Amino acid sequence: MDDTATLEPAEVETTGPVSRADRREAQTARIMDAAKKCFVRSGFQGASMNEICREADMSPGALYRYFPSKEAIIEAIAEADQAEDAEIFEKMVDNPDVIDGFVSAAIEHLVHVHESGAAPLFTEVRAEGMRNEAVRKCCEISMEHARNSIRNYLQAAIDRGEINPRAPLDILLPVMMAIGEGLVLADLPSKGVPVEQIEKLMRAAITANLRPANSPANDF
Amino acid sequence: MDDTATLEPAEVETTGPVSRADRREAQTARIMDAAKKCFVRSGFQGASMNEICREADMSPGALYRYFPSKEAIIEAIAEADQAEDAEIFEKMVDNPDVIDGFVSAAIEHLVHVHESGAAPLFTEVRAEGMRNEAVRKCCEISMEHARNSIRNYLQAAIDRGEINPRAPLDILLPVMMAIGEGLVLADLPSKGVPVEQIEKLMRAAITANLRPANSPANDF
DNA sequence: GTTGACAGAGCGAACGTTCATTCTCATATA
DNA sequence: TATATGAGAATGAACGTTCGCTCTGTCAAC
Numbered sequence: 001m002d003d004t005a006t007l008e009p010a011e012v013e014t015t016g017p018v019s020r021a022d023r024r025e026a027q028t029a030r031i032m033d034a035a036k037k038c039f040v041r042s043g044f045q046g047a048s049m050n051e052i053c054r055e056a057d058m059s060p061g062a063l064y065r066y067f068p069s070k071e072a073i074i075e076a077i078a079e080a081d082q083a084e085d086a087e088i089f090e091k092m093v094d095n096p097d098v099i100d101g102f103v104s105a106a107i108e109h110l111v112h113v114h115e116s117g118a119a120p121l122f123t124e125v126r127a128e129g130m131r132n133e134a135v136r137k138c139c140e141i142s143m144e145h146a147r148n149s150i151r152n153y154l155q156a157a158i159d160r161g162e163i164n165p166r167a168p169l170d171i172l173l174p175v176m177m178a179i180g181e182g183l184v185l186a187d188l189p190s191k192g193v194p195v196e197q198i199e200k201l202m203r204a205a206i207t208a209n210l211r212p213a214n215s216p217a218n219d220f
Numbered sequence: 221m222d223d224t225a226t227l228e229p230a231e232v233e234t235t236g237p238v239s240r241a242d243r244r245e246a247q248t249a250r251i252m253d254a255a256k257k258c259f260v261r262s263g264f265q266g267a268s269m270n271e272i273c274r275e276a277d278m279s280p281g282a283l284y285r286y287f288p289s290k291e292a293i294i295e296a297i298a299e300a301d302q303a304e305d306a307e308i309f310e311k312m313v314d315n316p317d318v319i320d321g322f323v324s325a326a327i328e329h330l331v332h333v334h335e336s337g338a339a340p341l342f343t344e345v346r347a348e349g350m351r352n353e354a355v356r357k358c359c360e361i362s363m364e365h366a367r368n369s370i371r372n373y374l375q376a377a378i379d380r381g382e383i384n385p386r387a388p389l390d391i392l393l394p395v396m397m398a399i400g401e402g403l404v405l406a407d408l409p410s411k412g413v414p415v416e417q418i419e420k421l422m423r424a425a426i427t428a429n430l431r432p433a434n435s436p437a438n439d440f
Numbered sequence: 441g442t443t444g445a446c447a448g449a450g451c452g453a454a455c456g457t458t459c460a461t462t463c464t465c466a467t468a469t470a
Numbered sequence: 471t472a473t474a475t476g477a478g479a480a481t482g483a484a485c486g487t488t489c490g491c492t493c494t495g496t497c498a499a500c
Contacts, residue, residue, distance in 0.1 A: 009407035023475090027475095032228070040350075040351075041351065042351065043263075043264075043265055043347065043348070043351060044263075046265045046351070047264045047266035048223040048458075048459065048460080049459075049460055049461080050458085050459080051459090054276075057322060058477095059385050059462085059476060059477045059478060060461075060462090060477085060478075061463085061464095061475090061476060061477055061478070062475070062476045062477070063463085063473085064460095064461070064462080065475065067314055067475080069460080069461080070284070070460065070461095075223070076237055092491085120347075120350040120351075121348055123343075123346055123347045124347050124350070126343055126347070126405075127263065127340075127343045127344050127346070127347035128263070130260070130340040130343055130344070131260075131261065131262065131266070131340075132261060145232075153429065164422060165339045166420065166424055167417055167420065167421055171417045172421065173416075174406065174408050174411060174413050175403070175408065175413065175417075175421045175422075177406075178402045178405070178406035178408060179399045179403065180404065181403070181405075181406065182399050182400070182401045182402015182405065183395070183398045183399065183402065184232045184254055184399045184407075185346075185398075185401075185402065185405075186394065186397075186398035186401065186402075188394050188398060190396065191394060193391055193395065194391075197387055197391045197395075198395055199386055200386065200387065201395045201429050203239050203428050204386055204425075204428040205399070205424075205425035205426075205428055205429060206425075207428065208382055208427065209424050209425060210419050235460060243449090244448095247449090266483065268484075268486080269485080269486055269487080269488090270484090270485085278450080278451095279450060279451045279452060280451085280452075280486085280487075280488090281449090281451050281452070281488085281489085282449065282450045282451070283450095284486095284487070284488080285448080285449065285450075288486080289486080290486065290487090
């Protein structure tokens with residue numbers, strides 16, 4: 001009836017053999033995909049291993065060959081989730097316009113979370129991070145990674161005299177990231193708010209706090 | 221050893237008797253307080269009824285006289301939590317300066333969540349709302365309540381010609397609320413960011429989007 | 441004022457179920 | 471044959487909830 005997963009040994013690619021390592025990787029990914037669905041549906045604690053096995057079309061015995069525990073699956077997902085996000089803010093440095101660079105990165109993140117339907121998972125990871133030490137660590141590391149990328153980016157712009165932030169970076173960064181995270185978690189596009197509008201308002205908010213010095217006529 | 225709760229029939233107040241209804245109310249509150257602690261510690265699904273009973277210093281049999289199920293406790297807490305928040309935005313209308321009114325309300329909310337240590341519970345409620353219909357409804361109702369309060373407040377200011385928002389209210393409100401929620405959930409004061417600084421940056425962001433017409437010299 | 445029936449409150453063992461995990465055994469690959 | 475992979479029944483612990491019971495305070499009847 002379902003059979004949604006790519007499982008059959010042949011037919012998927014024309015290649016028949018598939019090395020041991022490749023199969024292991026594919027199976028691991030299959031479990032993580034299934035687990036994500038279950039976690040979104042039922043939460044980390046609410047999803048049972050049986051539910052995940054059913055979703056992955058796999059027996060418990062098989063699953064436990066790839067992950068030693070439920071906890072390990074949660075951690076792997078949290079890690080993958082956060083690693084994905086970190087990338088976005090690294091591309092930011094290529095944009096010479098610091099405000100456009102930051103806003104574009106944030107919006108790209110927002111669109112990515114929206115389109116992949118990851119907002120519930122994101123929320124779940126956040127909640128789990130409040131009590132699960134491993135998940136918290138993982139979140140903090142990726143957060144700090146992003147924060148450092150942004151900090152360097154903004155500091156360079158400050159040094160060039162392009163912006164004159166309303167507060168020291170130690171204050172500004174956490175606030176800007178909290179604002180961004182709020183916008184991402186709310187998943188407004190799914191509620192009918194167009195991305196372009198979100199971007200416009202966000203840009204105004206960020207501009208007001210970064211205060212570009214040489215900007216051609218701020219219109220407010 | 222602990223005996224933290226107000227349980228003893230006498231001694232708490234000079235009044236000895238304590239009516240049946242009063243005791244019921246007190247016990248209900250005691251259970252909800254204990255449950256909150258457990259939910260923060262272990263999550264809605266991770267906290268067991270036994271854990272809650274232990275925290276409330278009460279047997280399961282006794283607890284089930286007050287709540288028919290674990291689900292019912294969760295709903296009661298979510299409801300109380302959200303009802304508390306709604307109040308803050310109703311007092312907002314008393315402030316004639318619309319930007320100050322909005323920002324002050326948001327900051328008051330933020331401080332309240334920070335001081336009551338409610339951020340983890342808030343996060344938990346959000347996550348549970350993603351899958352529990354009753355909790356979702358409860359969140360949406362209180363959200364809409366707050367949104368309506370703010371909408372009326374801003375619309376009046378628009379009609380008076382005091383502000384000229386950068387976008388229609390249908391767009392502006394969800395964005396502003398998402399920003400506010402992000403700031404509340406991040407609980408920045410607990411990470412060393414002073415409230416006054418958050419307020420300053422938030423005020424700039426909001427001002428940039430509401431665009432007060434008669435404001436004496438915008439400094440950006 | 442005493443008595444006795446009654447209702448609400450509370451207790452904690454016990455229930456059936458479900459959980460994460462393990463074990464045993466079969467199959468497929470090399 | 472040797473080894474990695476898989477299935478699925480089995481396991482014991484923990485879960486939410488229920489049950490039968492006791493205790494305590496209230497109040498009408500006398």
